[in-house]
Amino acid sequence: MKKAFAFYLLALTLLTACTFNPDVQMPGESYIQGEWQQDSVTMQKQLVSYSLYNLKFNCDSFFVSIKTISKINAGADSCTKSGSWTEYAKGVYEQRNDTLHVRGLFCNANYSYKNPTGCFRSGIYEERFKVSKIADSVLQFSPxxxxxxxxxxxxxxxxxTPKPL
Known part of the structure; x- marks a missing residue:
């Protein structure tokens, strides 16, 4: 009797512990849906290098372009294009309290995955931002x-508008 009960308990535990992933996108956070543009960096004229972000959020997904401007040449000129280059990443995000966690992969501008032998970063892109609402149409991101x-x-x-996966 004890073995039968243990078997049924184990089977019930396994059935309730495993769940299938949803077959559509999750809705994400409504306040962040859309495209957000960073126009400048505090004291950017005094900085040796800085990055400007363009973030797009659609349901639970994100796409980010990071334009970096540098006054120093840290690599091959074909990559840095005389001190200015852009990197792209896409993936999913989740928010807990005031922290936005984005995780994805570096990609090309057309959303295709990036060849790891190319210029700049490749592979996993992961960042956490503390997000504060400044106004209805302005958010502060603190990486x-x-x-x-x-x-x-x-x-x-x-x-x-959730899409099928």
Whole structure:
């Protein structure tokens, strides 16, 4: 009797512990849906290098372009294009309290995955931002990997229409 009960308990545990992933996108956070543009960095004229972000959020997915401007040449000129280059990443995000966690892969501008032998970073892109609402159309992003926060203004509001995966 004890063995039968243990077997049924084990079977019930396994059935309730495993769940299938949803077959459609999750809705994500409604306040962040759309395209957000960073226009400048505090004291950017005094900085040796800085990055400007363009973030797009659609349901639970994100796409980011990171334009870096540098006054120093740290690599091959075909990559750095005389001190200015752009990197792209796409993936999914989740928010817990005031922290936005984005995780994905570096990609090309057309959303195709990036060849790891090309210029700049490839592979996993992961960042956590503390997000604060400054106004209805302005958010402040504070990257946990940097001391420089940035404001991004809303340039295009969208609504989530979940797509099949």
């Amino acid at each position: 946990m990997s940097s001391v420089i926060s940035f404001n991004a203004r809303l340039i295009n509001r969208t609504t989530c």
